[in-house]
Each structure stands twice: as C-alpha cells, then as structure tokens.
Amino acid sequence: MSSDTDHPQRYALVNELHARPSPRLKAPATCAFVAFKEPRDAANRDRSRDVAHLTELTERHGGQRPDPQDSHYQGKLGRYDLKWESHTEFVTCMAMTPGLPIRPFDPSAGAIFSQEWQDNAPGKRIAAMLVQIDILPEDPQDALNRIGDWFARDGLTAVWVLDEMAVIAGDFRIDSNGWMRFAIFVRPELGEGRIGRILHRLVELETYRAISMLxxxxxxxxxxxxxxxxxxxxxxxxxxxxxxxxxxxxxxxxxxxxxxxxxxxxxxxxxxxxxxxxxxxxxxxxxxxxxxxxxxxxxxxxxxxxxxxxxxxxxxxxxxxxxxxxxxxxxxxxxxxxxxxxxxxxxxxxLLERMDRRADLQLRLQHTVEGLSVVAISYYAVGLLSYALYPLAARIGVDKAYLIAALTPIAVLTVWWGMWRIKRRLHQTHDRNDL
Known part of the structure; x- marks a missing residue:
C-alpha cells in the first residue's frame, strides 16, 4: 500500500506503544534505580544535557552510545543491563545484574551509578532504589523472617502480588547511603517477563509517588x-x-x-x-x-x-x-x-440635567438676544428709512416725527418676520441632516 495513504505520524505513534517495554530478568537478581529531576521548570529543560549525561555513563562502561534523538535507551554495560528513559519532568536509569550481593542491600550493588556521575547529573536525584529479587521459599514465613532484619517495622509493607505468585516488601525509608530498599520474592515458575513487569511497576510506583509529593x-x-x-x-x-x-x-x-x-x-x-x-x-x-x-x-x-x-x-x-x-x-x-x-x-x-439647564438658559438668552437684535436692527432700519424718505415727507408736508412713528412698526415687523424665516430654514436644514 502506498505510504501516501498513511498519516505521517502513524508508524511513530504505533512504535511509541512499544518504545518502553518492561525488562526481562531471572531471579535471583539485583536492580539499582535512580531518577533525576531539574528543580525548576523541568518540563522545558535542555534534554540534550540528559543524553550527554547518559553518554558519559555508557562510555565509562564501554557501552553503545545513545542516539541523541531518542527518549529511551537499552544496552549492556559490562555485567549490567541498563534501561534509561526520558519523561516530561524527569529521567530514570535502571541497572539490573544477575545474582545478589554478599550482604543484603550492599551499596556496591549500585556502584554503576557512581557518586561522581550522580553529582554531574543535570537535575537532582528525586528517587534512588535498590531492589533485590530472590526465589520465594517454600514457606513464605521464612521470607518474612528475613525481611524483618532488613526493614523498619514502622511503615513495613509486605503483600502477595499477581495472584500470590510473588511477594513485595519494603518500608519506604531511605537508608544511610541514600537508597530506598525493596525486596521481591518470586515463585520459581514465574517467567522472566512477569518478573520484569513486577519490577517495572514497583520502580514506577516509587518514582511517581516521589514526583507527585512535590x-x-x-x-x-x-x-x-x-x-x-x-x-x-x-x-x-x-x-x-x-x-x-x-x-x-x-x-x-x-x-x-x-x-x-x-x-x-x-x-x-x-x-x-x-x-x-x-x-x-x-x-x-x-x-x-x-x-x-x-x-x-x-x-x-x-x-x-x-x-x-x-x-x-x-x-x-x-x-x-x-x-x-x-x-x-x-x-x-x-x-x-x-x-x-x-x-x-x-x-x-x-451632568445631563446640568446640560439641560444650561441649554434652557442659553435658549432664553438667545431669545433675549434675538429680541434685542430685532430692536437694534429696527432702530437702524428706521433711521436709514427716515433719512431716505424725509425729503419726500417734507415735500408732501408730513412732519418727521410722524414719519418715524409710521416707519417704526413696519420696520420692526419686517425685521422680525425676516429673522423668523431665517430661523425656520435653519431648523428645516438640521432636520433633513438628521434623517
């Protein structure tokens, strides 16, 4: 089928489902696990520094170099099987080796993660675990007797898991060397894949517990x-x-x-x-x-x-x-x-009421001014007309006083009518502009 048929990310998304498989290991075995997180803004950290830190570890132990673009890595480092993962806020590194240390939970079991290497990590250690995986005795009480010497009674948990195929025990305390200890006892017939899934779920449980409590x-x-x-x-x-x-x-x-x-x-x-x-x-x-x-x-x-x-x-x-x-x-x-x-x-x-009062006052003042204007214009109009008509009045024998008296009402009415016409035209023009 043509690749044009598939979504560009189809294969990448399917591969993501299989990118972080659980480890496979056989009991007895020992696991050292560490997780590092940047104290601030870990989600936006420079992830190339995480890969460089991993590369330092693989080169020190003669392992294959990781791909800078990958968010997970699995490889063989000497007698250890290493599994590294990059998450949104943190990175995890798990090293598994066959057999158990001479002393239970001896710090040498985590020697692959040297103190110098951990100090050089881009982030700070948020989780560190030593997990011992052993065969479950025929009498499970014997396993309980052993873990009684390994863990503090206060906080000790011990449970059957996976339909009584294995026992998990731990006290969720940090020992003097900075490790949190857990023990897993499995029945002899339990497969390597199921042992690996138990281990994977246990380290994830502790890691996410620590991160969540931030x-x-x-x-x-x-x-x-x-x-x-x-x-x-x-x-x-x-x-x-x-x-x-x-x-x-x-x-x-x-x-x-x-x-x-x-x-x-x-x-x-x-x-x-x-x-x-x-x-x-x-x-x-x-x-x-x-x-x-x-x-x-x-x-x-x-x-x-x-x-x-x-x-x-x-x-x-x-x-x-x-x-x-x-x-x-x-x-x-x-x-x-x-x-x-x-x-x-x-x-x-x-404010509107004040503006209304001011408008009313302005209107009254305007009316007053108009009245005064009519008087003033009429006064000058009568004067001009009297000068213009006086020779005619003198010829026909009309006294000047009578002439002015006759012109005054005519001038006043004419000026008033003219101003009324002008004001009416202005109002009509304003109304048409509003429409």
Whole structure:
C-alpha cells in the first residue's frame, strides 16, 4: 500500500506503544534505580544535557552510545543491563545484574551509578532504589523472617502480588547511603517477563509517588500566602456596602488581591495538575500488582491511604481553596463594577440635567438676544428709512416725527418676520441632516 495513504505520524505513534517495554530478568537478581529531576521548570529543560549525561555513563562502561534523538535507551554495560528513559519532568536509569550481593542491600550493588556521575547529573536525584529479587521459599514465613532484619517495622509493607505468585516488601525509608530498599520474592515458575513487569511497576510506583509529593510543599507555601490574602479579600467584600467608601477605590484594592490570586494560580497550576496525574499513576500501578494480604501484614493500599493520600488531599485542598478565592474575587469584582456603573450613571444623569439647564438658559438668552437684535436692527432700519424718505415727507408736508412713528412698526415687523424665516430654514436644514 502506498505510504501516501498513511498519516505521517502513524508508524511513530504505533512504535511509541512499544518504545518502553518492561525488562526481562531471572531471579535471583539485583536492580539499582535512580531518577533525576531539574528543580525548576523541568518540563522545558535542555534534554540534550540528559543524553550527554547518559553518554558519559555508557562510555565509562564501554557501552553503545545513545542516539541523541531518542527518549529511551537499552544496552549492556559490562555485567549490567541498563534501561534509561526520558519523561516530561524527569529521567530514570535502571541497572539490573544477575545474582545478589554478599550482604543484603550492599551499596556496591549500585556502584554503576557512581557518586561522581550522580553529582554531574543535570537535575537532582528525586528517587534512588535498590531492589533485590530472590526465589520465594517454600514457606513464605521464612521470607518474612528475613525481611524483618532488613526493614523498619514502622511503615513495613509486605503483600502477595499477581495472584500470590510473588511477594513485595519494603518500608519506604531511605537508608544511610541514600537508597530506598525493596525486596521481591518470586515463585520459581514465574517467567522472566512477569518478573520484569513486577519490577517495572514497583520502580514506577516509587518514582511517581516521589514526583507527585512535590506538590505538597507547593501546597503548604500556597496555603500560607492564601492565609494572608483571605482576610484582605473578606474585608473588601464586607466593606462593599459602605457608602462612604468610593467604589472605584474599593475596586482598585480588589484588583490588587485578584491579580495576586491569578499570579498564584499561574505559578501552581502545572504542579497541581501534574500531582493529580501522578497520583492516578501511583494508584494504577498498585492496582496492576493485584495485591492480597500476606499473614496480616500491612498492604500497599493501606500504607498509601494512611501516609500518602493525606498529602494528596492537602494539595487538592489548597488547589480548591485557591479556585474558590478566585471565584469570590470575580464575583466581588462584578458587584463592584455594577456599583461603579450605577454611580457613573447617576453622575451622567446629573451632568445631563446640568446640560439641560444650561441649554434652557442659553435658549432664553438667545431669545433675549434675538429680541434685542430685532430692536437694534429696527432702530437702524428706521433711521436709514427716515433719512431716505424725509425729503419726500417734507415735500408732501408730513412732519418727521410722524414719519418715524409710521416707519417704526413696519420696520420692526419686517425685521422680525425676516429673522423668523431665517430661523425656520435653519431648523428645516438640521432636520433633513438628521434623517
């Protein structure tokens, strides 16, 4: 079939489904796992630095160089099988080797990730795990006796997984060497692929748990800032009914608080959204393990419900509180803007009334001026006509006083009629322009 038929990204999207397969390994085995994250703006980090850091590791151990464009890598580094992945905010590196160390959880098991190499990482270490995978004894109680010496009782979880085909145990604590320890005991007949999936889900569970809890510190910082802003917002809302305070001044105060709330939302929205997504992944990985209780020991879901879920609820509570305060400030802003509009409408009404009074005064003044104009024009018209008609009046024997008396009403009426005609034409022209 012609390649023109396919969407340009069809093959890339299908290949993405198979880009990060779970490892395959046989018990007994040891796994060292680390995850690094940039402290700030990790989603927009320079990913070429992550690849360069991986290249340094592969060259040190004589492995194949990674492709700078790839977001995942698998290769053989000496006796280790290395699996590296680049995620949205972090990178993970898992090294698996056959067999178990002489001493349980000996730090030498993670020697491939030297301290120097970890110090040179572009980001900071957010997770570090040592996982021992061993064959499950015929009596599972023997495994419990062994892990009793490895883990602290407080926080210890031990569960059956995958229909009692394996046991996972750990205490979610960091030892003196910076590693978090987990033990996996598998039945002899369990296949390499299923062992690899158990390991993969376990390291993902811990990684996403650690990343998701970054939102807790942000939530605490946000809560302290909201504790400062909430009294100011409440005071503004309570003072909105005070007629002695200018609505525009109150609105300006509200805008300052609203701007701060929006700024907090911008700063925390990505972290809170990521926390919600990572929490869902954590719970999904636990569900995928299909855990059941082992001799009355604490289960993963119980541990998460008591230790992890409260942190997530704190994050959601801070997020919801921020959203609620933003909604309150928006509602208050709408009310204040309505009050400002009403006050401005009242001011505009007063202004229009003043303009009407001024227009009325101007009209009266205009009428007065028109009357005076008629008198003045008539006066000059009578004077001019009297000068023009006086010789004729003298010839026919009419006294000048009688002549002026006769001309005066005629001149006044003629001037008034002329001005009335002019004003009428102006009004007609104005009306036609309005149409």
């Amino acid at each position: 939102g807790l510190d942000r939530a605490r910082l946000l809560s302290r800032r909201l504790n400062e802003l909430e009294p100011r917002l409440s005071a503004i809302v309570e003072g909105m009914s005070d007629e002695n305070r200018s609505a525009e001044n109150v609105l300006q105060e509200l805008l300052t608080v609203s701007a701060e709330l929006e700024s907090q939302a911008v700063q925390h929205s990505f972290r809170f959204g990521a926390t919600t997504a990572y929490e869902a992944i954590v719970m999904d990985r636990i569900n995928a393990l299909r855990e059941t209780r082992l001799y009355g020991r604490q289960m993963l879901t119980e541990f998460m419900r008591r230790r992890y879920k409260p942190a997530m609820r704190t994050v959601k509570s801070a997020e919801e509180r921020l959203r609620s305060m933003i909604e309150r400030s928006n509602r208050a802003g709408e009310l204040l803007r309505t009050r400002v509009d009403v006050e401005r409408s009242a001011q505009n009404q007063l």
